Amino acid sequence: MTEQPIVPEFNEDETYRLRLFVTGASPNSTRAILNLKEICEQYLKDNYEMEIIDIHQQPLIAQEEQIIALPLLIKKGPGAERRLIGDMSNREKVLKGLGIS
């Protein structure tokens, strides 16, 4: 890949707060973690906080966060909260969901 990292249009001070909910080491979860990390490294380098939560370990969170489909990525900020489900393989949709592209 030769493309240059896009300079974010938003205030640099605002870091991306991301929470990724997964279920143990299922194939979907593993793929989601890898895909997301790749995207973040590429587009949000040093400008994000990512928390990976295994729902199996903390089932109560599932109810609190209204989780149905997994893997689930919740963008807490900046801007409005967004929810992305799936293994993050559709990069275009992930970027759109995160408000990057």
Add this chain to the structure above:
Amino acid sequence: MHHPTLPKTPTGIAGLDQITGGGLPKGRPSLICGEAGSGKTLMSIEFLVRGATAFNEPGVFMAFEEKASELTMNVASLGFDLDKLQAEKKIRLDYVHIDRSEIEETGEYNLEGLFIRLGYAIDSIKAKRVVLDTLENLFSGLTNQTILRAELRRLFQWLKDRGVTAIITGEKGDGNSLTRQGLEEYVSDCVILLDHRVINQISTRRLRIIKYRGSVHGTNEYPFLIDEEGISVLPITSLKLEKEVSSERISSGIPAMDAMLGGQGFFRGSSVLVSGTAGTGKTSIAAYFANETCKRKERCIYFAFEESPKQIIRNMQSINVNLQTHINKGLLQFYASRPTLHGLEMHLVSIYNVIKKFKPGVVILDPITNLITVGSVSEVKAMLIRLIDFLQEEQVTVMFTALSLNNIVNEQTDEGVSSLVDAWILVRDIENNGERNRGMYIMKSRGMKHSNQVREFIITDKGLDLVEVYLGPDGVLTGSAREAHKLQEETGVVLRDFAVSSKDRELIRKRKVLEAKISNLQMEFESAEEELNKMYQQEELVKQVTQKNRDEITQRRRDQQFDEKGGKK
């Protein structure tokens, strides 16, 4: 001979367990489908509440439609306190919120989150029952049908593996499909369809068991009612006629009517129809019966479809029946409702519920005719068959009143109920001489001797009574005509008496006169006889004397002759 039968979980919903032969299949998911507002949520929540309260089986309610707080509020009107049950860890509510606009699908996913939530909820209260209320809402939140369908299949298998008895609700789809997303494909054990129909502006809820694998079940449509105590499904007509019968007799409250019924009144547990035209005293007969029942310290329920209880109580006071005292003692209950309040089935279910609760000895429905405004004749008849069946099973005596709509006695109408009842009393107007009187007779009374006579039915401020009609030369007479005829008869007797006595006296007088005459004549005769005798004796004397004289003279003559002869010699 004995096959292991499918284990079942009782729902605790009145009537539903009877239809299903014990409840829903234990440890399996069942589907309840129906249109919006057909009572799916309510039925499933009652399943949980009854399970938690009556069978000690905690339950999880996963709501895809309503928020937990809304749900709690909605069912509070049925007397279900979900907050309390949640605090006691008997029920757990979980509201699942899904909004497509907030969600971006970025690849492969599954519903593991739902499984984990559900699993956690089940474990936290050791639930035995689970309800997934309108699971199909998932389809509006998520787009990948392939994933959803695969996950649903997995979900149902998972529920089975967990061994929980589950209810999944689904909204009815277009056309023939039971649910919009074809959930019935996944739930194959038990499917119940709820229906909410409006006919003639009156709605009726109905329930039908579409399938119940491995179990016999009723296939009919059963009406059900949602009232302040939850859902009651009406178990259908018992198909068998194997009811207990009683030969005990109970009085109608009118001694003269009892006398017409073989002297003892109706059979306990029988059904009595009182029909007649307007204003013939049907309600009065019913009130008398109720009054008599309460006097025996038995309970009675009076279903009034025409008048309000207060009205009936007031009106009956005018014929010396005080129903209020029985109400105060708790022996009598009134249930008044306009027939149009709800459909026939609803009436039946509510009647059923009230009877189950109050356990009366006698039930009165006044009048059944008004029910026709909410259903066709055949529907009313079907309802009454069910009611009579139910009442006979409970050994409750029932009295229906029915209004005959025309004056020409139409023996076969009366909602066609006449063939079902055990006794039928007909009150008729008899109109002549410019006045209207009531005539009463017994059309039929199964299993007892009964009078074939028409009696005049009299309502006075002292009460009801039956009087034998006057059978005069001009036919049956009633009312003042009867009185007049009676009077006329009495007058006749007096006049005749008078006439007879005066004739008697005259006779005596005549006899006396004659006797006097006879004695007079006798005396005359005697004196005449004496006279005659006297003359006769005189004559005899004269005769004797003359004879004597003649003899003497003759003697003398002979002597003289002798002397002359001798001288010459």
